[in-house]
Amino acid sequence: MAIKYLRTAFASQYQPGQPARLRSGEALEEPGGDYEALHKQMKRLFNAKPGKKFGRFSDDIGESPFSTWLKDYLEGKQGFAAMSSRLFDQWQELLSGCQEEHHGHLMLVHEALADTEVAYLLVVEADSAMRFDGNQALDATDILSLSRLNLALRIELTDWQRNGGGGASSDSDSNYLTLVHARGTAEPGELFIRLCGFTNQVDVEKETLTFLDAVEAFAKTEQPGKAGEVRNRAYEFCKEQHALGEPVAIEALSGYLDQDQPERFREFASKTAELPASGVLHPDHRKVKKLVRIGGSGGGMSVSFSSDLMNQAVYYDRDKDSLTITRLPKVLREQLQRYLDTREE
Incomplete structure (x- = not known):
């Protein structure tokens, strides 16, 4: 893992009706060390979060201009600092109209992996803690929460650019955004979605049923002793993909289920199930356990x-x-x- 750029800003809205406050840090290039460790932990929380949503950027760049700023940054038309400053200013503006209290660190990360690039936009929350100061007086302080993540977005930059890198992709099956939007985030959670420009989420319930029906139908074609093995391998594959924060590619699953005839399940599923043109499903791993x-x-x-x-x-x-x-x-x-x-x- 290698962070190319990282920047944070602390935003607070303690008095609804009054302007929100925002303090931003410097844009850091390849910060390494502790920043890598913090981002790694946030990614663990992100990947483990159930109920994620999948979608694309909205076409309404007037309402949500983040995709335009991001595109300009990736094309070298503006730097990371300028792009993130625009994003932070919009977050402050959105929170100023919020009728609920909010405080947290907004963290934007541009990460380069072995064969792809991704970006994360995360609201890092804080926990209250007690300590003794230098005079041994008891003092309350805030520390970053390493066990809670309720608002976050991952952008598959390589996939997005491959599909044009504009607003919403013309390919309805290209879902390069993954959103964590936990219950209880109320109005700040809705404002975060507006900030991201997230839209066109995948029908996870429908894709889960498609996945389960395809695997069950395929298992019934196997010999009695191997049907259970097919279900177990399908579940293990889905669980591994969930741990990585990745959807289930039917072609990859097909090869995993039968290494000798890697196309067998894909061909079967294409005839018996309504698969998306992308060949990718986003099943809820909790419900896949029914296998x-x-x-x-x-x-x-x-x-x-x-x-x-x-x-x-x-x-x-x-x-x-x-x-x-x-x-x-x-x-x-x-x-x-x-x-x-x-x-x-």
Whole structure:
């Protein structure tokens, strides 16, 4: 990982109706060291965040001019400092009209990877902490939160430029923006989306169902002993992609499922499922877990087990609507025995 440029600004809006305050730092070129470590941790939080949204830049550059400024920077028409100053000024302007309190560090990072370039725009929050000062007097201070990330945007710069690098791409299947917009961010969260110019999000629910249906249909074409292996490998691939913060490319998944015939799943899925022209899906990794686990809760009961155990250690009687479990986990067995012993006493 190599940061080409990084810059931060602290913005605060403590009195709605009054101008927001903003203090920006210097634009840093290849800052290294602690900045790399901080960015690495923010990326971990970003990749692990569930419920991310995918989309493109809005065509309305009057409302959200960030994409235009970014394009000028990438084409060498303005420097990183000038581009980030414009972005920070707009953030201050947006927060000045905010009716809710907000404070946090806005961090813009331009990162060069081995075969691509990306940019991150993150709102880095703070936690309150206590310390003793030089006179051993107790003092309250703020420290950066390394465990919380509620507002962030990743821009696949290489993909965006490949598709024209303008506003919204003409290719409806090109989604080069990934947004973290957590619940509870309220008005500042909506203002952050306006700042980013994010639009045209992917229907993650639909793509999740497409992914699950394609894998399940493909697994049924396999021999009985290999169907579970297909589901497990599909889930593992999806989980790895989620850890990397990447979507699922059908061609790559196809090669992962069958190394001897790497095109087999892709050809099957293209005939049986409605795949996007890009050949990329954005399934919710939490729901993809249904491939390998069966579970549910309600009425004071919660049950979950590996799908491989069906008709092996778990048996379902449809007529009686009953579930029989054999080979109980040791911890569960011990709890049951202790409970029964207590009741008998």
